[in-house]
Amino acid sequence: MMAKCARCNVEIPNEDLYEDHGLKVCEDCKMKATQSPPESCATTNNMIK
Numbered sequence: 001m002m003a004k005c006a007r008c009n010v011e012i013p014n015e016d017l018y019e020d021h022g023l024k025v026c027e028d029c030k031m032k033a034t035q036s037p038p039e040s041c042a043t044t045n046n047m048i049k
């Protein structure tokens with residue numbers, strides 16, 4: 001089943017949809033919206049430094 005990103009209108013599978021403040025968005029838009037890097041030890045260590 002396909003859905004559309006509420007921000008950039010790209011077509012994405014439902015399973016790749018993320019919710020951001022009630023909007024269904026793609027992974028790219030979700031990451032831009034949150035501005036937080038994905039959890040990883042390396043990234044976290046770099047942030048703390």
Ligand SMILES: [Zn+2]
Pocket residue numbers: 005006007008009010025026027028029030
């Ligand atoms: Zn998008």
